[in-house]
Amino acid sequence: MTPSRPQFTPEQQAEVRRLQGLYPDPQGALLPVLHLAQDVFGYISEEVEEYVAGLFGLAPAHVHEVVTFYTMYFREPKGRHIVSVCHNLSCHLAGAPGILDHLRRRLGIEPGGTTDDGRVTLLAVECLCACEMAPMLQVDDRYEGNLTPETVDRLIDQLQ
């Protein structure tokens, strides 16, 4: 849960300053700081946008532009694990629709949804640059390829 008033710890604030120092214009650190905020607060709520805007001296509207532009910022609470199934050409030809259907049934959610227990968020995404292992998916920061319904089941079973 995002607390109503988001606030980084002193260590996290130091990290923000470090990131801002990496760029000729501190605004360049907006994306990494938003990722940090997403890790800390779970997702980027409007309150988090306002908080981050304050750290950069930006208008909240301009942080909102960035957050809505990119797909990897979550604007609603997400599951503990993110399963992103590639549905682009190679994976599609190699059976991605079947994999996605299997996950739909197995998890009881549509792409974009999160299981009731908050365990998994399912996404259908564009090419992840791993056509050689089509059909493939990304679970958190790991790639898994040459999928079958059985390997997918095993993957899901392992997620806590």
Next chain:
Amino acid sequence: MPKLTIDGRPLEVPPGTNLIEAARRLGIEIPHYCYHPALSIAGQCRLCVVDIEKVPRPQVACNTVVAEGMVVHTETERVLETRKSIMEFHLINHPLDCPVCDQAGECWLQIYYMKHGLYDPRMVDEKVHKPKAVPLGPHVILDAERCILCSRCVRFCDEVTGTSELGIFHRGDRSEIGLFPGQELANKYSGNVVDICPVGALTDRDFRFQVRVWYLDTQKSICPGCARGCNIEVHVSRRRVHHAEGRRVVRLKPRFNEAVNKWWICDAGRYGSAFVDGDTRLQAPARRDGEKTLEVAWTEMIPLAAGRLRGYRADEIGILASPKLSNEDLFLLRRLCDALGVGAVDYRVPPARPGDEDDFLIRADKNANTRGAELVGLGGADSRAILAAARERRVKCLWIFCHDLLASAWPEGEVLDGLLGAETVIFQGTNANPTSAYAHLVLPAAAYPEREGTWTNFEGRVQRFRQALPPLGRALPDWEILGRLLQEVQGAPRPARAEDCFRDLAATVPAFAGMSYRSIGDAGQLVQTARP
């Protein structure tokens, strides 16, 4: 200064000039949406492409600055073809809203489509739909489907007002203009985004569905809202009197003046014209007789009012003139005071609350012509002392212009005692107010769009406002009322036009020496003392 050639015509412009501005100097209009001379360059719409010799591909004119020897072509076949394709892109998801869109008739999508589009649509897919009729704030309403994402409105809020309410959210064909959730577009200049939006995405809430723009007539004018005197256009509806609930002044638009307001006006000024067609307008000369109010003809009123003025000793008359009157009005009033020998004249009545002011346009003084009143030389007396004299029955005839004394900083009791203390209260103004209710004689004045005149702004710039409409009912311009009174009192011939009054003013008052309506022109002219 770099020399270049545009469409075969040589010219020389200051370094740093972009190609849109350079071409403009030759009278060549390079079509564009996102470029605005007051805002940073976005290079977003791509419509302004031109061909430059020795450059392989068409370039955007807005983001290309002139260079020595540059040879530019704005109408090559390739440029025309590119414009057409870009128009096609801009219109891919555009709704077929023209029949219900307030922008129709002054929309740059329509204009450029007719000039540069005219293609057969090739889209077979359903258009992307976005929110429609979303109020963004008190004055502006958004139709996100009509937006072409030029970002002018965003840049205006970032760069001109510094309020940054707006942004472009999401991506690709889902991109849309919007506010940060929970925010409003409520800055003091919000209406300007409607003017700079080239399409019907941002429109005025108060103009919505009121009247088609091609039925409007326009006239050059000056905002009466404060001492800045922003240059405006008054847009009036006279050809469709059944539209806009019969309002005649349907909107005000800024008129560019480099020295005064650039491209902008504030919301208070823009949306402040309702009084002109308001219910409280005074439309006929009237005389109060006990409880009864009788309308009378001007031919009866002028001798009546002049008789009252002559009937009192000069020191029994007190005049509260108004800094909203024009220079012409004030000058005639001065002449009338001279003729009557009246010395108790002032125009200063303090407002109940000090007006708001900022470091951009808005001035705390909400009167258009305080400087003019100073220069014309009215106001040797003290207005509060005049009121006190009325309370003490020393002033028996109180002539009040425009002011609502009951809404001033003066205590209500003091004002009421003054109003009730005078034997004769004359009120002259455009609209009734609580003070006018105490008047024995009411002289209805024409509102500023109904007459000619000049105001002098706080910097000393004399600016002309012009007549867009006939006066409502039997109202007359103040200068005309005063001219008739002067004729009655003095037998002097009365001026036929406001310009005649100004000529006399210029011949009499040194600050205005040498000025004329012609020399004032559309941009205004500084009075002698304010010139560098």
